[in-house]
Amino acid sequence: MPSLKPIDFADIFGTTLDLLSETTRGAIGAHNWNYRVLEGPERDGIMLDLLQRIESRRLTLVQNEDKSRWERGWGENLEDFEKSGGKLEALLPKYIRPGLPVRLYGEFVQPEDPNFESNWYSIYRAWFVQRHLSGFKSIFEFGSGSGFNVAYVAQQFPGARVMGLDWVQPSVDIVEALRKEHGLNVAGRQFDFFHPDETLDMPAGSAIFTVGALEQTGTQWESFLEFILKKKPACCFHIEPIYEWYDHENNLVDYTAWKAHEVRNFWRGFPGKIIELEKQGRARILKTKRINFGSLVLEGYSQLFWKPV
Numbered sequence: 001m002p003s004l005k006p007i008d009f010a011d012i013f014g015t016t017l018d019l020l021s022e023t024t025r026g027a028i029g030a031h032n033w034n035y036r037v038l039e040g041p042e043r044d045g046i047m048l049d050l051l052q053r054i055e056s057r058r059l060t061l062v063q064n065e066d067k068s069r070w071e072r073g074w075g076e077n078l079e080d081f082e083k084s085g086g087k088l089e090a091l092l093p094k095y096i097r098p099g100l101p102v103r104l105y106g107e108f109v110q111p112e113d114p115n116f117e118s119n120w121y122s123i124y125r126a127w128f129v130q131r132h133l134s135g136f137k138s139i140f141e142f143g144s145g146s147g148f149n150v151a152y153v154a155q156q157f158p159g160a161r162v163m164g165l166d167w168v169q170p171s172v173d174i175v176e177a178l179r180k181e182h183g184l185n186v187a188g189r190q191f192d193f194f195h196p197d198e199t200l201d202m203p204a205g206s207a208i209f210t211v212g213a214l215e216q217t218g219t220q221w222e223s224f225l226e227f228i229l230k231k232k233p234a235c236c237f238h239i240e241p242i243y244e245w246y247d248h249e250n251n252l253v254d255y256t257a258w259k260a261h262e263v264r265n266f267w268r269g270f271p272g273k274i275i276e277l278e279k280q281g282r283a284r285i286l287k288t289k290r291i292n293f294g295s296l297v298l299e300g301y302s303q304l305f306w307k308p309v
């Protein structure tokens with residue numbers, strides 16, 4: 001049975017084996033990465049089901065600046081967090097669903113371990129945070145959701161100030177609770193990608209990151225981009241599904257993600273704009289990497305890293 005090896009992790013992350021730390025290798029070694037590539041009727045069944053969901057729009061859609069879904073979702077996490085007496089596990093978002101097939105190198109595969117995707121994400125996040133965020137004194141997560149990334153980054157770098165921003169109040173309340181109850185060096189603040197708050201103070205040399213958050217802006221990311229160009233953080237790290245990077249003309253698995261992306265009105269056009277800005281000398285692209293791994297519906301973890309100049 002095939003299995004993800006450290007070399008595959010390095011390849012998926014866009015690094016080399018020698019740059020994976022002992023800790024990362026240890027974490028990889030602690031889980032079961034076996035999977036089965038789905039073929040024949042099983043693969044057709046998944047494909048047909050996805051195409052039917054796409055056609056009938058039975059997918060969560062981004063529309064009309066509607067934040068109610070997020071208010072409800074993060075409100076539940078906030079409640080669980082408070083009930084648990086401030087346990088960080090209560091912040092795990094519910095959208096990584098255990099047991100489902102995942103996307104891997106242009107195939108649908110069924111992992112043996114039902115928590116394959118969430119285990120993978122923990123390792124990916126730990127690698128990303130150590131590799132890219134260490135050394136920054138001021139770090140901002142935009143669209144911080146349940147606050148679990150904010151908590152993790154703040155624990156890794158107690159000397160840094162980590163700010164969690166989101167357009168819904170429960171997310172802000174969670175980050176504030178992380179400061180009050182866990183003594184983390186964090187702060188929460190409301191922020192809307194569609195109407196950026198220019199009064200937000202961003203010290204020189206800051207890093208900003210997003211994880212599956214800009215995906216929610218469809219084609220309306222211009223105001224946020226203008227805001228970033230003005231604030232000039234030292235680095236912008238976007239871990240997001242990237243519409244433009246699927247091989248939708250040659251690969252049917254990719255086609256389903258590409259189509260789902262369109263129907264859901266997810267992030268489109270941003271990578272092209274950054275390339276244009278680079279040509280104009282207003283941005284520098286630091287890294288672009290399609291992550292050939294994702295959930296059943298799309299690949300959510302690709303890397304677009306850049307900086308305004």
Ligand SMILES: C[S@@+](CC[C@H](N)C(=O)[O-])C[C@H]1O[C@@H](n2cnc3c(N)ncnc32)[C@H](O)[C@@H]1O
Binds near residue numbers: 146214
């Ligand atoms: C898929 S969740 C990701 C949350 C978190 N980054 C994570 O990794 O779990 C998308 C997040 O984007 C936020 N969001 C959506 N539209 C937004 C907007 N216009 N302004 C700010 N945040 C927004 C949602 O409230 C939600 O927290």
